[in-house]
Amino acid sequence: MKLILRLTLITLATVLVAGATYAAVQSGALQNLLSAQGGRHRPEFTTDGNAPQLLAGESSSEFRPPAFEGDGEGFGARGEREGGGWRGLGTVVRDLGIFAVLFVAVMGFSTLIARITRRRMKSPQPSS
Amino acid sequence: MQTETRPTSNPTRVNWWVDLALFAAILLALAPQFTGLAIHEWLSLALAGGAIIHLLLHWSWIVNVLRRFLGRTSWSARINFALNTVLFIAFVVVSLSGVLISREVLPFFGYELRADRTWEVLHRLSADAIVWIAGLHVALHWKWILNAFQRFILNPLFKLGRKPVMQPTAPVAIRLETKQ
Numbered sequence: 001m002k003l004i005l006r007l008t009l010i011t012l013a014t015v016l017v018a019g020a021t022y023a024a025v026q027s028g029a030l031q032n033l034l035s036a037q038g039g040r041h042r043p044e045f046t047t048d049g050n051a052p053q054l055l056a057g058e059s060s061s062e063f064r065p066p067a068f069e070g071d072g073e074g075f076g077a078r079g080e081r082e083g084g085g086w087r088g089l090g091t092v093v094r095d096l097g098i099f100a101v102l103f104v105a106v107m108g109f110s111t112l113i114a115r116i117t118r119r120r121m122k123s124p125q126p127s128s
Numbered sequence: 129m130q131t132e133t134r135p136t137s138n139p140t141r142v143n144w145w146v147d148l149a150l151f152a153a154i155l156l157a158l159a160p161q162f163t164g165l166a167i168h169e170w171l172s173l174a175l176a177g178g179a180i181i182h183l184l185l186h187w188s189w190i191v192n193v194l195r196r197f198l199g200r201t202s203w204s205a206r207i208n209f210a211l212n213t214v215l216f217i218a219f220v221v222v223s224l225s226g227v228l229i230s231r232e233v234l235p236f237f238g239y240e241l242r243a244d245r246t247w248e249v250l251h252r253l254s255a256d257a258i259v260w261i262a263g264l265h266v267a268l269h270w271k272w273i274l275n276a277f278q279r280f281i282l283n284p285l286f287k288l289g290r291k292p293v294m295q296p297t298a299p300v301a302i303r304l305e306t307k308q
Contacts, residue, residue, distance in 0.1 A: 006187055010180055017220040025246055088162025095158050099263045106267035 143185055144276040150178045154262060158255060169232045176223055208268055215261045218254050225251035 024030045153175050160168035183190070193201060193209045225247045227234065234241060266273070 003184070006184055007180070010183055013216070014220050017217050018224045021221050021224055021250075025250065030250065031246060088159055091159035092155055092162055095155055095259050098259055099155075099266060102260070102263035103267040103270055103273075106264070107270040110270070 139185075140276065141280060144280050146178070146181060146185060150175070150182055151266065153178060154258070158259060166232045169226070169230055172223065172226055173233060176219075179219060204268075211261065211264055211268070215258070215265055218257045218261055222251060222254040222258060225254065 153171055156163055157168060157172045157175055163171065190209075190212075193205050197206060197209060228241060228244065228247045229251055230241075
């Protein structure tokens, strides 16, 4: 009974977030934000292995990936569909690196805070 | 009389192995270029199940912090809870957008959705965010992780490396048989 209640609550929270996201996208509220960010994620290579061609008058910072259609363009381009290779492994290593850096940073920071707090507790209080 | 001692399942051990599996799955799911799109999509779907198990295993903590969030609780617990909420939202967004741009899972079930660039960008952005948020989520539990790593990985490895101590055995009775 407890399990069903908990699963129901998780489902409700999920539906709430998913519904809000869907509504935001459908209403166009997220369009501007996403189109501003979209350029960061342009594919570096097209299916023929060449760098994507810029349109006339378009600078590289303005480049937007081609329409999300077809196998060779955007998300699901051949490299992603087939998988494997050093580029893919590089992503795993990069993410692992980010995790490691964050882990060490938080560990160092909280150890430092704990040490400072302990030192303050130990130091003799001035007697009145 | 010999008594057989069986290792009892303790919650810390279960949490450790579930979390380790989740961590490995997230790392792989975040690299579709490495796994390929089919594994990426099916693994991510399985990851959603794993995340639900993770939530259920830590349910009492969630309820306790939620009850005391505005009252008497530590700031670290508050920060942790806020971070976990953001992680949950990012996870739902990445899953939803992933399903909507799916090219393997949905067609497998006979559904074909029209490709939408907005969902694709949202999927990538939320995946990028998850790397940092999940990284912080893991990092905030560094003490527990180091303890569990020592307990469930290092100690068993050291035990394996040691030579087993010879137990004194009872004298074996040797029966000599003579050929007749």
